[in-house]
Amino acid sequence: MFKKILIANRGEIAVRIMATAREMGIRTVAVFSEADRQALHVLEADQAVHIGPSEPSESYLNMDRVIEAARRTGAEAIHPGYGFLAENALFAERCAREGIVFIGPPPEAIRDLGDKTVARRIMAESGVPVIPGTMEPSTDPDVLSREADRIGYPVLVKAAAGGGGKGMRVVRDPAELRDACTSASREAKGAFGNGDIFLEKYIERPRHVEFQVLADSRGNVVHLLERECSIQRRHQKIIEETPSPALTPELRERMGAAAVAAAKASGYVNAGTVEFLLDTDGSFYFLEVNTRLQVEHPVTEMVTGIDLVRRQLEIASGAGLGLTQDDVRARGHAIECRIYAEDPLSGFLPSPGKISYVHEPRGPGIRNDCGVYAGFTVPFEYDPILSKLITHASTRDECIDRMIRALKDYVILGVLTPIPFLVDILSSKAFRRGETFTDFIDTHFSPWNPVLEHVEAAALAYVIHASKEKRPAVQGTAAQEYSPWQALGNFRP
Amino acid sequence: MNYTVRIAGKDIPIQADLSEAGTCAAVIDGREVKAGYCIVSENRILIEIDGRTVSAFLAEGQDGLLVNVGGITYPVQDADVLAKAGPRRRGKELPQEVTPPMPSVVVRIMVSEGDRVEKGQAVAVVSAMKMETTLQAPYAGRVVRVNAAEGEKVMPGRILLDIEKEEDA
Numbered sequence: 217m218f219k220k221i222l223i224a225n226r227g228e229i230a231v232r233i234m235a236t237a238r239e240m241g242i243r244t245v246a247v248f249s250e251a252d253r254q255a256l257h258v259l260e261a262d263q264a265v266h267i268g269p270s271e272p273s274e275s276y277l278n279m280d281r282v283i284e285a286a287r288r289t290g291a292e293a294i295h296p297g298y299g300f301l302a303e304n305a306l307f308a309e310r311c312a313r314e315g316i317v318f319i320g321p322p323p324e325a326i327r328d329l330g331d332k333t334v335a336r337r338i339m340a341e342s343g344v345p346v347i348p349g350t351m352e353p354s355t356d357p358d359v360l361s362r363e364a365d366r367i368g369y370p371v372l373v374k375a376a377a378g379g380g381g382k383g384m385r386v387v388r389d390p391a392e393l394r395d396a397c398t399s400a401s402r403e404a405k406g407a408f409g410n411g412d413i414f415l416e417k418y419i420e421r422p423r424h425v426e427f428q429v430l431a432d433s434r435g436n437v438v439h440l441l442e443r444e445c446s447i448q449r450r451h452q453k454i455i456e457e458t459p460s461p462a463l464t465p466e467l468r469e470r471m472g473a474a475a476v477a478a479a480k481a482s483g484y485v486n487a488g489t490v491e492f493l494l495d496t497d498g499s500f501y502f503l504e505v506n507t508r509l510q511v512e513h514p515v516t517e518m519v520t521g522i523d524l525v526r527r528q529l530e531i532a533s534g535a536g537l538g539l540t541q542d543d544v545r546a547r548g549h550a551i552e553c554r555i556y557a558e559d560p561l562s563g564f565l566p567s568p569g570k571i572s573y574v575h576e577p578r579g580p581g582i583r584n585d586c587g588v589y590a591g592f593t594v595p596f597e598y599d600p601i602l603s604k605l606i607t608h609a610s611t612r613d614e615c616i617d618r619m620i621r622a623l624k625d626y627v628i629l630g631v632l633t634p635i636p637f638l639v640d641i642l643s644s645k646a647f648r649r650g651e652t653f654t655d656f657i658d659t660h661f662s663p664w665n666p667v668l669e670h671v672e673a674a675a676l677a678y679v680i681h682a683s684k685e686k687r688p689a690v691q692g693t694a695a696q697e698y699s700p701w702q703a704l705g706n707f708r709p
Numbered sequence: 710m711n712y713t714v715r716i717a718g719k720d721i722p723i724q725a726d727l728s729e730a731g732t733c734a735a736v737i738d739g740r741e742v743k744a745g746y747c748i749v750s751e752n753r754i755l756i757e758i759d760g761r762t763v764s765a766f767l768a769e770g771q772d773g774l775l776v777n778v779g780g781i782t783y784p785v786q787d788a789d790v791l792a793k794a795g796p797r798r799r800g801k802e803l804p805q806e807v808t809p810p811m812p813s814v815v816v817r818i819m820v821s822e823g824d825r826v827e828k829g830q831a832v833a834v835v836s837a838m839k840m841e842t843t844l845q846a847p848y849a850g851r852v853v854r855v856n857a858a859e860g861e862k863v864m865p866g867r868i869l870l871d872i873e874k875e876e877d878a
Contacts, residue, residue, distance in 0.1 A: 382839075403841065406816070450840075557838070566838035568812060572768035572775070573752050596812045600838040624780035629768040636781045668717055670763060670778035672737045673756050675714050677765035677776045678785040679725045680733075680746050680754055683710060 217533050218242055218293045221319070222286045223257070225297030226276060228587030228603050229509070230257035233295050236525040245289045247282060249275035251595035256587050263289055270597045276300045279307050286316050293317035293532060295525075299599060302508040303330050319532040321486050321507045329482055329505040332376050333414050339502045342481035344474050347493065347501040349416035355401050357394045360415060364393055367417050373397055375404030376412035381451025383407065386418055421653045422493040424448070425460050425500070427475035428516045430527055431484045432537040439472045440516050440524075441546050443489075446652040447641065449564055454634065455641065456512035457551040458519055461612065461650025462494060471500055472541075478505060487513075487528050511554065511604065514585060518550035518608040549615040550608045553623065553638045557600040560637035560664065567632035568596040577625035581608040581618055584626075594631055602628065612650070616642050636666045713788040715773075720788045805847045807870040808863075813837040815861045815869065824852045826872060833857075833869050850875045 221237055222245040223230045234244045234257070246261030251270035258264045265285040268275035275281065277300055286294055294316055296302040302320065305327035311318040320326070329335045333353045340346050350363045353376040364371045364387070373396050375383030383404030385396040397413060405411035428440040444460035445453040463471070475490035482505065489510050491503040513524050522544075531537070558564045570593045576584050586603035588594065594602065607622055609615040623639045641647055646660050653659075711724045725735035733744040745757035754765045756778075766777040773786035813835035820832050826846040833844040854871040857863055 407839070565842070566811060566840055568838060569771075572770065573766060575753075575766055596837045597814075598838065600840075626780070627766040627777045627782075629766065629775045629777060629782060630770060632782075639780055666781055668781065668783070670781065671716050671719075671721070671783065672740075672742065673758050673763050673765055673778045674716055674776040674783040674785055675721050675723050675737055676725065676733070676735060676742075676744060676746070676756055676758065677754050677767060677778070678714050678774055679710060679712055679723055679735075680727060680748065680756075681767055681774060682712070682787075683725075683727055684748060 218317070218529065220245065220262075220289065220291045221293045221295055221529070222247065222282070222289065222291035223261070223295050223297065224276065224282045224301055225295075225299070226252055226255055226257050226587070226598065227601060228585045229297040229511070231260050231587050232514075232585050233297060233509075233525050234260050236523055237529070240526065240529065242529070245285065245291050247276070247285050249597075251593075251597055254592065256589055256592065265289060270595060272300065272597060276598075279304075279310055282307075283310060283314055283316070287314070291316070293319050293529075295319040295528070296508065298508045298511055303506070305330060317532050319486070319528055321484055321488060325482050325484050326507045329484075329488075329507050330377060332374065332504055333412075335482070335504060336502070338481050339478055342477055344478050344481070344502045345500060347416045347419065347503070350414045353412035353414045355397075355411055355413065357397055360397050360413070361390070361393055363415050364390065367415060370418040370420075372416045372418040373400045373413055374416060375400060375408060375410070376414055377404060377408035377410040381448075383413065384451050419493055419495055419501075421655055422446075422495055423460070423462050423652065424453070424491065424503075424654055425462065425471065425494045426489050426491040426506075426510075427472055428510075428513070428524070429475055429479045429484065429488050429490060430524075430531070430537060430539070431479050431486065431488070432531050433485050433534060434536050435480075436537045436539075437476050437479045437484070438537065438539055438541045438544055439475045439490075440520050440522060440544055442468065442471065443510075443512055443515055444652060445512060446654050447647075447656050448654055449657050453512065454554045454556075455551065455638065455652075456515055457549065457612075457615075458515045459546060459549065461652065467498060467500075474500070474502070476541075478502060486531050487524050511601070512552050514583060514604060514606045515550040515552045518583065518606060519546040519548055520544060521547070548608055548610045549612045550606060551615050551619050551642075552604050552606045553619060553642075554601060555603045555605060555626070555628070555633050555635065555638075557594045557602055557631040558634060559632040560634040561666075564634070566596065566600045568594045568600070569631045570594075571602075571628060572630035573627065574629075575625070575627035577605070577622035579618075579622070581615075582606070582622050583608070588628075590630075602631070602633065613648070616648060637661070637664060640664065640666070715786040715788040715791060716783050806868050807832055807844050807847065807872065808868055809835045809837070809844065809865055810842065811837050812862070812864050813842070815857050815859050815863055816841060817859060818855055818857065818869070820852050820855075820870065822852055822855055825875075826850060826852060835863065835869075844869065846872060848872070848874050 220243040243262045246264040247267045267281040301307040305323040308318040308323040370388040373385040383400045401411040424445045431437040445456045447455035478490045489506040492500045494500045557567045574590045583606040607618040735742045747755040772784045816834040828849045830846045831843045850872040857869045
């Protein structure tokens with residue numbers, strides 16, 4: 217096993233990877249940009265290397281500087297987390313050339329699967345069902361327009377190199393195709409350095425169901441069941457759960473087998489995720505393979521009891537899986553809510569800034585993968601994810617109740633978060649019934665207005681706070697002021 | 710003590726007598742309330758109101774005091790102080806300047822000096838936290854000056870374009 221690894225990422229995922237590394241006795245190296253001098257991942261690492269200015273291209277995306285940091289600190293392997301260099305085949309190749317282990321799949325698999333049109337071909341040839349659409353990427357509006365007519369509207373314009381909803385547009389009216397293609401291509405070029413786009417038939421009201429796979433370098437592949445990720449805003453997931461309320465044991469087995477086939481067809485090694493769209497009639501289509509550890513991996517860890525980062529490190533160091541499909545058993549239900557710095561009341565506009573106070577929820581079955589703390593300034597250069605709140609319970613209903621409770625106990629002041637919005641989604645009848653389709657938010661929560669239940673208490677808190685500031689500090693002792701038993705009068709819990 | 714606080718756009722008069730013992734007789738928006746309170750720390754006050762106890766978590770924010778109760782954060786402002794400070798633009802209509810809503814990087818400026826623009830026309834794109842936002846012309850007019858370059862970091866309040874307003878015919 218490695219003695220020291222470098223984590224080429226930031227925020228909650230870097231902190232989460234370090235936690236497992238430390239448990240395994242592996243020393244950790246963080247890298248950080250100017251904006252992240254005091255970021256949590258820097259504070260948690262055994263060693264930290266400054267790799268450049270805040271612009272991602274000058275720091276977290278800069279291969280030379282990341283490799284140099286690994287060399288200087290003697291790290292034997294690099295874990296890329298998600299985003300940044302995680303799905304960059306050039307980087308994986310570069311690591312190999314430098315004699316550093318890339319903790320992830322081989323460069324060829326990243327390249328093939330990262331190009332969605334190549335991935336579609338591989339899957340189609342291996343008998344994995346794919347969505348009708350174009351097989352070749354293009355930026356030529358005439359070609360795209362002809363193809364769209366062939367597929368039939370509505371069509372989905374997607375970036376060949378894409379992910380996370382960037383460079384994606386739904387087009388219902390042929391007249392809008394050109395504009396959509398141009399802007400999608402430009403967005404893709406900006407985000408991924410590649411403006412190639414392709415078209416797919418747009419499936420109305422699908423569910424987004426993905427399967428976690430683990431593959432070792434000896435050809436063993438297992439799947440770790442599914443994650444339902446249908447609740448999305450701006451094509452980005454915000455709530456994930458497992459098991460999916462939509463799968464029967466029979467469908468689960470078929471989709472799991474397709475996921476394993478997809479991994480084998482692409483020569484996959486390490487942890488990956490095979491995403492499917494599930495239509496209302498139970499047919500499912502290959503969407504893409506994410507060749508990285510997913511943001512939502514914790515729900516799988518909660519129900520299977522398998523630490524995915526530990527498995528990634530073992531596989532990368534050459535060990536076998538030591539796990540057969542029959543060994544994978546799920547217990548109970550898990551839900552994850554993504555806590556972004558964003559304003560749910562104005563179109564989820566990002567809300568960077570200084571966090572002035574954090575109160576984290578606690579209790580049985582609660583996990584908070586958090587990358588921030590009170591006093592930290594959330595930079596505007598990076599993804600706005602602050603933390604991921606995960607609950608685990610024996611049934612879906614209990615898990616929902618637990619999540620609602622945990623969200624209400626989660627206080628982050630200074631930046632806006634979607635916490636009240638998430639509470640309302642989880643409290644809705646449609647979510648409780650498991651009617652989770654990708655149009656869930658548009659259908660049930662557009663517009664959304666929070667119920668302001670505690671205006672009087674908030675007003676009173678303001679006045680109490682103001683009076684405390686005005687009052688001279690002489691009266692009473694500090695001890696009195698801080699003791700609920702003396703201060704709360706007739707109140708008894 | 711008499712205050713008028715502004716919460717979620719509404720002015721709420723509140724008159725409260727706070728005792729050292731942690732009891733409080735208050736009239737909030739015309740309703741008489743018997744309450745109890747306990748200052749736990751500078752960020753947390755326990756409040757008993759109508760027989761129910763809740764924790765109020767608080768911190769100073771840009772728009773007043775941030776108070777979180779029951780999972781929702783209420784920015785609370787002193788309406789009297791706001792009134793003295795003069796009127797402030799608020800609401801959902803277009804902002805009157807071409808300025809980013811948050812700290813951002815300029816992705817594109819879509820117009821040049823001398824261009825005529827329509828009200829609501831897309832004139833610039835900024836990006837923050839990997840999300841692009843399109844800024845629109847607040848009114849019809851002519852672009853007299855472009856104040857920012859593509860790739861530049863800009864803060865809210867920075868005017869990216871000066872537009873000379875067209876007089877209504």
